[in-house]
Amino acid sequence: MKQTRPPARQPTGGFTLIEVLVALGIVAIALMAGLRSTDALSRNAARQSTQWLAQICAENEFTRLRLSRQMPSVGSSTMSCPQAQLNLRVNLNVQATPNPNFRRIDAQVMWVSESDTTPLLQLSTVMGRY
Numbered sequence: 001m002k003q004t005r006p007p008a009r010q011p012t013g014g015f016t017l018i019e020v021l022v023a024l025g026i027v028a029i030a031l032m033a034g035l036r037s038t039d040a041l042s043r044n045a046a047r048q049s050t051q052w053l054a055q056i057c058a059e060n061e062f063t064r065l066r067l068s069r070q071m072p073s074v075g076s077s078t079m080s081c082p083q084a085q086l087n088l089r090v091n092l093n094v095q096a097t098p099n100p101n102f103r104r105i106d107a108q109v110m111w112v113s114e115s116d117t118t119p120l121l122q123l124s125t126v127m128g129r130y
Contacts, residue, residue: 051120053086054111061090062125071103077094090110092107107124
């Protein structure tokens, strides 16, 4: 009786365990990079929105001074400016200029929270006599 050999294994069309692990590692790295970029975009959008609200507060104070049609007195003042559930505060500093017909006005907008205040924006303008 003749002994027969077991048939040789035919290579299958699948992937090896190492190839699958390498592919999973590449996918994980790509997903983490996407997650970080999404997080950065959402933080930038929130920061841009807060900056925009701070600019509205500062420009509102400048407009209020212009509409009063009086030369603002030299000195500092502080106004509250709540915007979109944010407690913002505008510090105005009015300074004399070499020309007595003009005043320099600096507005600094701060975000006030329970623990501290965070500066958000600083704008300056020059206002003339009407």
